[in-house]
Amino acid sequence: MPPPPKQSISGLRSIKRDFSSFLPSASQDSVISSSDPNAIPWTPTPPKQSKLSGAEQRLRDIEEALKGNLVSSEIALASSQTSRSTMLQKRPSSSQDPPAKRRQLPSSWNDPEPIQRSAYFSSSSTRTPVVNKTLTNNAPGRTAPISLSQEQQHILQLVREGQNIFYTGSAGTGKSVLLREIIAIMRAKHSRSPDAVAVTASTGIAACNIGGMTIHSFSGIGLGLESAEVLANKVRKNKKASARWARTQVLIIDEISMVEGELFDKIAHIGSILRKRPEPFGGIQVVVTGDFFQLPPVTKGQKATFAFEAEMWRKTIKKTFNLTQVFRQRDPEFVDMLNEMRFGKLTPGSIARFRSLARDIVYEDGLGATELFPLREDVERSNTARMRVIQGETRSFTALDGGTLTDETQREKMLNNFMAPKTLTLKIGAQVMLIKNIDDTLVNGSMGKIVKFIDPSASLEEDDIAYGGKPSSKNGKAGKKQSSGVMWPVVDFLQPGGGLRRVTVQPESWKVELPNGEVQVSRTQLPLILAWAMSIHKSQGQTLERVKVDLAKVFEKGQAYVALSRATCLDGLQVLHFDPARVNAHPKVVDWTRTLATVS
Template identity: 40%
Template sequence: MEADGCYLSCTAVAEWTNAQGLTTRKVSYRSAQLRLIRNNLRQMLIEIRADKANTTIKLVLKGINVLNRFMSEGKSTIKFAEERCTLFLSNAPAAQLITFLKTIFVKMTGQPEGGKQKSKNPLREQLLSNGKLGGIQDISPATNAELDLAKEKALLVAASRKTVTTPSPSTIRKRKLTDSNTPKVPIAKKLYANPTAVPLTDEQKTVLEAVLRGKNIFFTGSAGTGKSFLLKRIISELPPDATTATASTGVAACHIGGITLHQFSGIGLGTGTIERCCQMASKPACATVWRRTKYLIIDEISMVDGEYFEKIEAVARHVRKNDRPFGGIQLILCGDFFQLPPVNKMSETKKFCFQSKAWEKCVHLNFELQIVHRQKDPKFIKILNSLRIGRITDEITTMLKSTSSQKIEKNGILATRLCSHVNEANDINESQLANLKGTPKTYVANDSDPGMTKTLDQQLPVPGKLTLKVGAQVMLLKNINISNGLVNGARGVVVRFEDETPVIQFRSGEIYHATFEKWSVRTTSGNVIRRKQIPLKLAWAFSIHKSQGLTLDCVEMSLAKVFDAGQAYVALSRAQSLDSLRVLDFSGRQVWANTSVLEFYRNFRRHLHDIEFIPLGKKSQEK
């Protein structure tokens, strides 16, 4: 019902002021339901109803000003000029809020000029709307015609804002469009470029629906099946104040706008006993975060050690004083156990999360995404799916060996070398940069909190200090212009400097004048720290671990030194296609899958059908 954009669940505060700006009335609803309605005069209203109260507020959407700068964080403000009322919205699921604001914008700009249809008998309709017959009706979802009209008007207003002459037809048109009935939304750039509007596949919708039904879930899939994309969408559908997004690594956490699991848990590396971990997590600041969390997201779950998972599950029950699994927190777990395994610096043995006692009692439903989005070549996808489970055939070996001699360089961009060890990649980048002639240019990041620089270095892909020369091979670290191919992972080369700014030519031929971009990291206390830096990194070489989650358009590798199950698969699956890949000295011995993981996925797939059709309660009883 909420999906049509006419409903919103959030925290709402309505504040009325007098002509002098002094507050005359204030109403706060910690948990409110908003819906768009229309009366018999065809006026559109927002109805605000508290979850635990019978009181209702109705505000006419006329002469409003919508502030949507922070809507991606679940916050927005709507000012009703005529009623001298300001409505503050917060803790709204971002996707729901964006759709709600977009519906207001579309419905109001998509109306005939004048904002409402003329009535044959306005007095009669006024009486009906105020009488016992009510006359209130829900707003219908936005139609394609309304969407097209709203977009057309948005473009006209955007064009009119560019003029510097007065008066002119465009500015006159602008006044008409921003009359008392049209929302003064900063024109729909954010609303129409809304990332949550990208349609989900049927399999992705199934996972999202399970989350919204309150189930603890684990979803997996091979590399490139859109796991991170779906995870971001899930986060946008949940209330921000009660949702904690985490990941096993800093880079993965940054990718979904979260923090590391170690930061959130408050138990460090978890080397102490369960009793000691519970003591550490019971400190006021940490305990507050644990208690307010209703939804816990863990990305890259494959790299979380099983013993650590058991400890934080026990900590959750202890700190929240709740004996239900994970203290009653809803879990959303994501990852691929065929990729990089757990890192446990205190022990040589690796224990996967699914091998822990906590896993079986905490995870209700399992899902596997099947559709690959990163690679488009069915032949390459088939190869990668075989490599994922450690299956090597003579045909696969022949095909991968044949890439060793192919030329994948283009427009001066060399192939990025993927290395099995971080130090090896760093050494290659530093030596190649030193070999270039010319004057180096160094760019130092601007951090909002200099005391948190070390944390930012650990969690962000962008370096605190970046040194470049003409000819330096670089990788773009942020989506700048998707339609032009300027995306995270795109490969380029520095061709010159203009006014101290590096100019990059990418493999596609696109030229980019690099400017400082912003990254944000949320701390456990909820504060946000930011870094501004040129969105580039040296890219002669990358470690396989650091490449996880990236899509590379020009990559080569030697897999002779791989030391973990899944490492070769992760490296090979970074490539977009066989044509953009060069594998040196390939051998079937470099590819293998962990036997415990293979067994887990066999059982996992065997039960997928049962999980889909047998109600959870019934299945639990049969056990």
């Protein structure tokens, strides 16, 4: 017995597929027209239909699709290519509509899905916008849109492709900005494994600045004094550390200049042992950045070796780049002077110009320069003395600390790496610095002066609302509420283009987070510090509009360069006791840096 004939799934097996009778004509136009030029076209509501059979409903759907100038996917599947071509040719077109432009496809279909991204730039230099690269900023704060230069985009693309990269550059070339982009794009790439990207740095302060941990903490080696084999056995006994090594796919190391060469070799070997793979770091993708002309490795008595001298360096790092476009300094003369200082070879003209910066600078807005000291004791002494001179009530703000870490010694050490102090003492008239990015003009490094303290739950004055104070009512208007007894400082912040911006400052949070999301330590405090003085070590990575440096107190290679390169221009820089003999660079770093590639 022959099998029954196959039936059409569409339900149109008994209907001839001649769609020409359903095509719209001039007399069947669904849009009512008028000779009145002001008439508004409209489509009449179709009369209510009784329930149709399957075939009738299908015909109705086809008719409606054709009247709407649409070709549905169902029609396309049910019709042959010839029928579909015929329909498309008969579709009405409007002579008033411009011809559609051919769709431009992106340059690469491998780009990740765009995600909202923000960051801050202090430069007035021109940047080439990133094409189809809007990324997520995981750095703290609410910040302004970002774009990358051509050389930054090139490095970012290589990292996205999975290559092991080292990049460097003089102060102000956007190393930190590019690093935040790299962190964001790699986390997006490995979004299915939240702890696949390990963000680390050589010091606690640097780690906090990028929302990561120290390379010692990540690797689980403690001080790392033992051999790689002994340290590997130690890490195996630490479940969290061994799990990090197993799950990490990308390891990012910031401020590599302070990582000693021997330590780099040890960590690379430990990765090979734990992951049971012969490649350095056990095959993990490694992204390294920093400036070897800045602060060098800290060693006790023995001669230090740089990370680029390590045996595993060339086996690990396949491509190295030197960023050349400067964004922090706006004055070409100043850029040239800093580049000479970086290599430790100053021309007579630059020496004379630096010596001329010993003059006093008077700022009409009353905000003085931040003085940079090599020792923390000098910083505390200077800030305390200035606070003592100010008359008025003192207000203290105590931080709220949290986190899973229970070892008190290690906990305190990690908390001390935060810029935010445990106890912050302020007065009206105190000079302060913002230590967290808030938006495009309120950024880490913004200088200001406290003008008053207010209760945020009480009525806000008109100027507080106009200059960024948070209204107490949801409709954006100031409203009277019962006082909470909490008083927040109101600060007049200096703006990059000049002028002041008044803002009510409220607490923000900092944290040290493991790749799996566990928060080891956290601190919630006002994002302010006293800013008459600051240590050179903590200033590394900062951008300061007004800087004062006494080079007679500088004692370490790289300190003078780090301090002076914080300034954005010569007009805002005061240099005391300038001595060319104190401006020097390590010859190994000079020779090695000349071998680095640049992005053409």
